[in-house]
């Protein structure tokens with residue numbers, strides 16, 4: 172064993188940075204069971220409450236009977252099933268792009284897209300708060316990684332204007348995963364046109380939640396609500412299927428040439444076993460629910476509004492976010508862990524997010540809302556937080 176591992180783990184522990192995995196016994200939902208105890212959970216990315224929806228479970232079982240449990244090969248050998256193919260067509264049409272490609276995970280999709288489209292002589296312009304997978308992918312691509320301050324399109328423009336690189340790829344989270352705020356997509360597309368760049372839009376947290384029928388950020392006011400040739404020629408749209416869609420996987424939707432290039436060259440697509448077709452089969456059912464259940468999004472937005480009102484008087488502030496990601500900033504990592512633990516004692520799970528996931532000094536409780544939460548759940552959380560905040564001198 173490397174002799175310094177024990178010491179490093181110990182330091183982590185002392186700084187409140189050692190992570191622990193809770194072992195869940197039942198289904199993912201707003202009530203979860205850990206160590207025989209039931210908790211009200213504000214942890215998951217299952218924003219629409221589809222992860223344990225009976226229709227999806229039934230579709231997964233049906234899919235297993237029809238396709239077996241494993242794909243058995245990569246897509247380019249013979250693992251590409253009818254279910255994958257139908258899902259890709261449905262996703263392309265749902266998001267308004269000519270073509271879509273299913274990946275096993277969002278992490279792999281980002282790796283695949285960025286390394287296939289950018290190389291040594293190219294430049295990647297990345298928002299400072301982008302998801303880790305986008306940063307890792309940029310490093311792996313060997314392109315120049317040029318980061319810009321969070322959502323600062325003026326600073327981005329200066330960097331674009333100064334670049335003489337062959338290809339310019341702007342990369343951003345659509346909804347920022349730890350802050351819940353939204354990228355200025357319209358402005359980013361304008362900059363792409365002005366500086367002959369392309370935009371990789373990671374809508375992991377927007378797909379299913381934002382826009383008309385849950386079609387994602389491009390169909391929301393931030394994306395202009397108007398989908399056109401102009402967007403198709405500049406945007407590579409990526410979203411995950413393990414969050415609001417409730418299942419697993421990810422996809423990229425884009426122009427035909429982009430998707431074909433990914434099929435030919437994206438290593439995270441080529442050199443991996445296709446995901447089980449039963450998942451694609453279940454995802455077709457999930458898409459139906461996303462498209463038809465406006466009530467899930469309506470309810471989610473009512474709950475967000477209620478949470479903001481209820482937490483307003485607290486000494487800790489919610490970050491400005493209109494998405495189901497509602498971060499409550501506590502500050503120090505140790506304090507944040509303590510508040511999170513106190514909530515747990517009261518039967519409520521809210522994750523403490525610390526460095527390196529977020530900048531030091533901005534540790535926060537990341538409250539995630541779901542359409543299957545009830546108003547009473549929000550009131551219960553708010554009450555618990557008020558009680559914890561009232562314990563004087565302990566936090567601050």
Ligand SMILES: *Cc1c(COP(=O)(O)O)cnc(C)c1O
Nearest residue numbers: 276277278302344348373375411
């Ligand atoms: C979750 C997430 C990913 C990774 O997706 P997985 O399917 O979980 O691998 C990528 N980007 C963002 C912004 C995410 O939040």
